[in-house]
Amino acid sequence: MERLGEVVRTAQGLLILRAAGEDAPDIGRTAVDESLNDVGRVVDVFGPVSRPYVAVSPDGDEPLATMLGEKLYGR
Structure with missing residues (x-):
């Protein structure tokens, strides 16, 4: 399992x-939170x-706003 990153916004x-x-x-990788609960799937990678x-x-x-600041991991 590797760290994907931190939720900085919703869009x-x-x-x-x-x-x-x-x-x-x-793309398609499962994202989980620190408690290993499934959060969603990676659908795009963009930027620098x-x-x-x-x-x-x-x-x-x-609600997506409750996820701001959360660290997510890939499984």
Whole structure:
């Protein structure tokens, strides 16, 4: 399991993460929180190559704003 990044904002029903490093995750990878609960799937990687952004489509009905600042991991 690797750290995907931290949720920095929401946009159009997606969670936007600032990637933890240069290595971008594969699209379709499952995103989980620190408790290993499924949060969603990676649907896009964009921005600068040195530290890209990752868009995650959430699975649940939890309000997206409650996820701001959360660290997510890839499984």
